[in-house]
Amino acid sequence: MQNSKPIRILVVDDHFMVRMGLSSSLNVEPDIEVVAEAGSGEAAIEAYRQHHPTLVMMDLRLPGMSGIECTAALVREFPGAYILVLSTHSGEEEIYRAMQAGARGYVVSFGAAVSSFAQQQGSGSVAIGGQGIWKQRNCDSSKHRRSDRKVAR
Numbered sequence: 278m279q280n281s282k283p284i285r286i287l288v289v290d291d292h293f294m295v296r297m298g299l300s301s302s303l304n305v306e307p308d309i310e311v312v313a314e315a316g317s318g319e320a321a322i323e324a325y326r327q328h329h330p331t332l333v334m335m336d337l338r339l340p341g342m343s344g345i346e347c348t349a350a351l352v353r354e355f356p357g358a359y360i361l362v363l364s365t366h367s368g369e370e371e372i373y374r375a376m377q378a379g380a381r382g383y384v385v386s387f388g389a390a391v392s393s394f395a396q397q398q399g400s401g402s403v404a405i406g407g408q409g410i411w412k413q414r415n416c417d418s419s420k421h422r423r424s425d426r427k428v429a430r
Contacts, residue, residue: 283307283308283309283310284308284309284310284331284332285310285312285328285329285330285331285332286303286309286310286311286312286330286331286332286333286334287311287312287313287314287315287321287324287325287328287330287332287333287334288300288303288311288313288314288315288334289314289315289316289318289320289321289333289334289335289336289339289344289347290314290316290336290339290363291316291317291336291338291339291340292336293316295336296314296316299311299334299363300314312328312330313327313328313330316339317339317340317341317342318339318341318342318343318344318346318347318350319341319342319347321333321335321347321351322347322350322351322354325351325354325355325358326354329355331359332359332360332361333351333358333359333360333361334361334363335347335348335360335361335362335363335380336362336363336364337362337364337371337375338364344362344364344375345371345374345375345378346378348360348362348375348378348379348380349378349379351379352378352379358379359381360379360380360381361380361381361382361383361384362375362380362382362383362384363383363384364383364384364385365385372385
């Protein structure tokens with residue numbers, strides 16, 4: 278049984294074409310609604326305040342305030358914020374810093390996967406392509422080890 282409420286998404290990326298493509302791909306899903314887009318960290322914070330999305334899809338590389346700084350600011354102001362980092366960069370330190378800032382998950386090289394973004398039936402966890410990828414990475418700061426676990430909504 279599908280939820281009656283759509284997943285409300287804020288897309289944050291400094292490249293207009295990426296935002297447009299991602300938003301267009303997501304908006305074709307019946308249970309997803311892109312409620313706002315932002316091209317900078319500052320604009321993302323304002324958009325979050327106005328729209329209170331279910332999920333923020335955040336690029337790490339933004340002009341001015343970085344995606345990591347924006348994630349930390351959003352989580353400070355809105356402790357229940359769900360932020361999914363989208364990045365073409367998979368450096369362990371960058372991923373670790375994003376998770377420490379409060380991101381709930383990340384997707385590396387997200388282009389093809391995003392078009393099949395959908396809500397998993399029953400559990401309410403976010404999935405891509407039918408496989409649960411909405412996972413939190415638990416980082417051991419002393420060893421930088423990560424272990425996957427599903428995040429409950």
